[in-house]
Amino acid sequence: MLQTHHRSSISQHSRSVSQFMNEADELSDAELVKQVNDIKQQIRVLALENEIFEKTIMRLDPTLMHGIQQALEFAAKMQSGSSLNINSFVKSTSKLGMESVTSPSRMLTSPSKVSARRVDSSAKFSGTVTIGTGPRINVLERSELVSVEMEILINTLERARYKAAKQHALLKAQLEEIDLREVEIKKACEMFEKEVIIDGWDKIAQRIPAEIWIRFMTEWVKIIDAQIGKLRLRTSTLNTQYSKLKGQIRVKAELSESLRPVDFDKLKIENNECAEIIDTKIVQLAELKKMTGDANLNLTIHKKLMMEQNSYLTNVLKTIKLKQKQTKELDKERDVIRVQADSLAQRLDDVKKVRLAYEVPDVMDYVNIKSEVTDLKNSIKVLENRVHIQQIALASLNRKLTLMLMS
Template structure:
């Protein structure tokens, strides 16, 4: 024991002297290499522990229960001691194993991991298939719901929008009864189709039995090929159904757009007729305005000619002298007096003419009565 201690002391001193001789870069490289070796040893140790746990019997770790109660601190110390002892034993076993044994252990661990991954992959595939089936069923159900909503909007909702009168409950109930009746008919068809498929399945099973008896058994590759073809045909059928549904929806949308444009065309025709009438009225008004414009132009030409004359007179006008103005004013006053005198004379002459005319009329009447009187007296004297 003392010899081993002295040897370890000597090796420690030799290692210290060797480390003191190394440079900083060499120490860094040595540290990295040592860390890598430690990590590799930890990995091997963990793998060996897992392998040892798998090989240990299940009841080995069971501890007998006694009447004495152990404190939590003591139990922790015991567990730490057991873990250290197990790690020490594992480390000793790891050093005692050769490379081939380590390879066998690593290969078994790798096989176990691959097996676990395969199980996990199978479970994941199963879950994915379930989710895909659920999504396909949801999509089919959603397309059926959209189709039902579209048909309801086409049959009932459109009538509600177009007519102001409310739809009766009987009509809605009749619509749903027709839908239920059509669904029942579809169910009957599917039931008959299922029965026919069952009969066909029985026939195929009989044919399979006959082929098995005759030795004409299909291989698994043929079944896989048939499954692939069946899935391809089902996908094509689903695509065609989706295309048909899309075409129906497109046709419905096209009809709605066509009705909208027809209504818009009718409104535009009414607007066009109104605009034609308004244009004719505006043209008549324009003709009247043009006639009035011509009259105004003529009046404007006359006014311009008159304005030119007045402008010419204004330019030719000369202001008289003051004395001339006074003389003209005096002459104007004399003329007004003479006018008044003559007007008085005219009035007197008119009065005399009236008297003369009256006397003349009286003379006329007297002259017409005298011959009649003379004839009357002459007739009497003759008798």
């Protein structure tokens, strides 16, 4: 019977494919593209549903997954149109199909938690079974499967986050410890090189004495012991603080669990007292705001007066600076005038001296000197004429010489 149903399903699939091809021939390009996109979206949704369904089956009963791979291979062969061995596939999957038909509620019922909602959904689920087609899952059951898988994934993610945070803190602490060890080792190496190798070298014996090495190691061990003591004290202090905080948290948890109505009444009374105090403080705050407003008004008035005084003071300072500048310029002019007056006074004295020492010469001497000057001027003119004549003669001789050389 199952074989006949599988054959009928295969024939229905082939008919649906041929019908889809005929409809695709009648569709336009835009409609065909839209239909292809819709089919792709449906394929993605079905793939996601199959993944969730597979995870649910593997979580509840992994034995139900036997034969699924053969079913997938059979579907691939059926789509490729190759020859099918239906009898072998039916024999390998009949057991799985009967189990899934007879017990569909196993896929929706958790072994650790069973709810009435899932029982109802499993009843609905079992009611949708038809011969040859297998069970179908409605929307409510799908949403329930998705919510369960999401809860499982969220819990797994939270556990992974907690574990990762813990591992991160551990690795960070280890890195800090390694850094501290590296710093301490470097300090110890530098100290050893300075105090033992460099300062402890004996130039006479050409070696490092053992006493220096022993003394260095003793001091270094003392320093390390002191640091270890400090670290132990700090660790004990931190442990004590941790214990106190843990105890406080435990006490608070116990108090929160052992609350009584009297405690709420007490809190209500305390809240009323606090409300009265707040009202009083609000009244005082209003009075202080009023006083602050008056003070701000007085402050604004005095600020305005102070600004006027500052502007007047600024003008006075500018005037003083201008007068000082003018005074400096007048001082410079006074010095210049004083120098000029001194030079003019000196010239006046010289003129007075020349005037006092001047004597009027004799008239005949003046006439003789004048005649001599006239004779000299005439002699100069005669000599200039001679020079001019000589230059003309020289020029003519040069021309003749040039002509002779050219000929």
